[in-house]
Every structure is written in structure tokens, then in C-alpha cells.
Amino acid sequence: MSLPFLPFTRPSIDEETIAAVADVMRSGWIASGPRVLAFEAALSDYCGGRPVRVFNSGTATLEVALRLAKVGAGDTVITTPLTWVATANVILEVGATPVFVDVDPVTRNIDLDRIETAILPNTKAVIPVDLAGLPVDRDRLDAIAGKHNLRVIEDAAQSLGASWNGNRIGSTGDFISFSFHANKNLTTAEGGALVLPTDIDPGLCERLRLQGVKRFPDGGMDVDVLGGKFNLTDIAATIGLGQMKQLAGFTTRRRELARRYFSRIDPALGLGLPVADFSNSNWHMFQVLLPAGADRGKFIAAMKEKGVGVGVHYPALHLFSLYRAMGFSEGDFPHAERIGATTVTLPLFPSMQDSDVDRVCEALAASLSETV
Ligand SMILES: *Cc1c(COP(=O)(O)O)cnc(C)c1O
Numbered sequence: 001m002s003l004p005f006l007p008f009t010r011p012s013i014d015e016e017t018i019a020a021v022a023d024v025m026r027s028g029w030i031a032s033g034p035r036v037l038a039f040e041a042a043l044s045d046y047c048g049g050r051p052v053r054v055f056n057s058g059t060a061t062l063e064v065a066l067r068l069a070k071v072g073a074g075d076t077v078i079t080t081p082l083t084w085v086a087t088a089n090v091i092l093e094v095g096a097t098p099v100f101v102d103v104d105p106v107t108r109n110i111d112l113d114r115i116e117t118a119i120l121p122n123t124k125a126v127i128p129v130d131l132a133g134l135p136v137d138r139d140r141l142d143a144i145a146g147k148h149n150l151r152v153i154e155d156a157a158q159s160l161g162a163s164w165n166g167n168r169i170g171s172t173g174d175f176i177s178f179s180f181h182a183n184k185n186l187t188t189a190e191g192g193a194l195v196l197p198t199d200i201d202p203g204l205c206e207r208l209r210l211q212g213v214k215r216f217p218d219g220g221m222d223v224d225v226l227g228g229k230f231n232l233t234d235i236a237a238t239i240g241l242g243q244m245k246q247l248a249g250f251t252t253r254r255r256e257l258a259r260r261y262f263s264r265i266d267p268a269l270g271l272g273l274p275v276a277d278f279s280n281s282n283w284h285m286f287q288v289l290l291p292a293g294a295d296r297g298k299f300i301a302a303m304k305e306k307g308v309g310v311g312v313h314y315p316a317l318h319l320f321s322l323y324r325a326m327g328f329s330e331g332d333f334p335h336a337e338r339i340g341a342t343t344v345t346l347p348l349f350p351s352m353q354d355s356d357v358d359r360v361c362e363a364l365a366a367s368l369s370e371t372v
Contacts, residue, residue, distance in 0.1 A: 005307050008310055010351065013242070035234035036232055043240075047195050056230050057190055058192035061193060061230075062155060062177045066153065067208055071091075071094055077126065078150075079100060079155075081340075082108060106275060108134070126152055130155070130162060132284050152174040155177055161247050173197075177195075185282055185284050186240065187240075190236065212227035255278050258278070260354055260357040261360075262276055265361055271290065283348060285345045288344060294371055306366065306367065312343065313343065314340060319337070
């Protein structure tokens, strides 16, 4: 008898949260309202009391952060080519130009040693990404940004629950953006949140979120800035509130599962392993690099045949057609290209059993022998 298919990720929504969502749906108020305010308050609490505003996606959150940082036409923004394409798309969306910096082959995050040489006179901001939940070194990053007067918009879509030297991601730094997409460590189905720095008016952030509308006590309104349509619903916020209660447990369980992967993966397979960090990382993903010569397509198919789902996060984004058309090509960022071409994401989610890790590791060894 074969075991049920094991996906690479799966959200954990408890019955209490499902019941709370049903209550909201019966309440007569399902769009943005009191549950959104309560979710923002809970996130603010988590982030050491900093102001937080929620959005309908992490992408919207990043875009509004760029607008709040006054990044636009004629500006450049430094980021990594090894991320979900949203990170770079938002730079184009506000009319600015991305400047990619290759990744550190060990952490797979933006190489901090290379940022300073990429800074141009028109560089306004840097968007670091905590790939797989492993944080970029915040001390070094903030020192570089401070020295060159750059705004930092942390793309922490994958690192809610992670920390840097004892500080929760979101509690320190300039702008911090989170995503609550279904695959992220805390989900609202779709959603995002922005932690604001002290020099930014939360009211302006709210107007950029919803059509630029400013309401007055007498019922009148004005529009003084071009805002988007990025508000979160009370239904989604209710899922988020339920997830907040489970976040610490999720992170603990993910770290246990990651440890088990390290103890079970046979070093003789020649896989490139992630950094074994069990204090900072939230283990959003467990990613291994296939050995030279392995055919990734065949490997993924062989895993699937054995009942194991595998993801690819992500091909180096400067090689997508849109970015090639801007002049990027092979060889520009060799580490990101090699990692992007060989990376696979193994199953890791809080409701996985220890035995599931063992099953993945068995499938891994068998699939590799079939595909090298
Ligand atoms: C998920 C993700 C985003 C975008 O978030 P959405 O909520 O899907 O819009 C941006 N950057 C990274 C690194 C992500 O993983």
C-alpha cells in the first residue's frame, strides 16, 4: 500500500481559526474592518510595538514601501537575482531600475561584500531577501545602508518567525515587508504586512493602500495621492490572527524537521546543503542543490513517482525574458545562476511527521541514482 502524496508544503489551519472565519462571514462585515485592526495590533505587538499595516499581498506591500521611500523614475534599487520575481518586479512597477548583486554561494542571499561596488549616485534603496527564511546579516547590512544613506526595504516574505542575533525579524531595521501567501510560514491565503520606520506617516501608508482616500469626521473625503487597491479583508485577517497563535510552534517544528534532514541526508549523495542555522532561520524551505550532472526535470519526476512533491525556488530571475530584454544575460551572476539551475525544495511544513522526512530521504537517494 502506498502512502498519500507528500506535497512540498501545506498550510496548517486549525479548527479554532476555521470557526472564527465562519463567525466573521456571518457577522455582516467581511471586508476591511475590526479584524484587520486587531491583526495589525497583534503584528505590531510581535514587532516590538512598531507600526504595522496589512495589505492584500506581499507584492503590494513591497510596492507601497518603495513609494513611501520615494523611489521612482531615475532611481536604482539594489537587490538579489535569486528570489521570487516579485522582489524585482516592484522596482520596475514604481519606474525605477533594479541593480542585481550576485549571491553568497553559502547563504544563497545577496553577497554583502559586493553591495558597495554596485552603489551608483542614483541608488536610493536596497531590498535584501531572506531566502528560505535564513536572514541576511542585519548588522552588516544596516551599516552599509547607513554609510551610503540608502533606505532598506527588507523583503522578509519568507522570514516571519526568524530572528537575527536574538531580535525578531520585523522588530529592527527600516521598512520590513512580510507575505502571507498560502505557502509562507504564516498565511492569510493571500496577504502581506509592512512594518514602518519612525519617519514615515502611517496615514500616508493607508492612503497608498486604498485609492489615496482621506476621510473626515463630517463624512467628507479628499484624495491627495494616487493610491492602489491593496486592502486586506477581515476574513483574511481572521485567518492571520489564528495563525499568529501558532507561529512559535510552527517555527519550532520546522527547525526540528530541518535538523532531521541534516541527520538523514547521506553526505555521499553529493548534495549542496543549506546553512545549518537553528537559531536565526525559520526554515521556510529546505533546499538542496543537485550534484553536477543530475537532470533536475528527471529528478522531480522520479520523486513525484515515489509520492514526494518537490519545488523549484527559484531560477535566477535576470534570465527571464522580461529581464533579458533589459540587457541581462547568462554569466552576469554566476552563483545565482548555478544555484537557480540546480536547487530543489524538499517537503517541509509543520504538520509533517518525522517519518515523512525519512521517506523523502529514501526517495531522494533512489531518485538521484536514477537520474545522474
Ligand atoms: C512570496 C514572496 C513575495 C511576494 O509575496 P506575495 O504575497 O505572493 O505577493 C515576495 N518576495 C519573496 C521573496 C516571496 O517569497
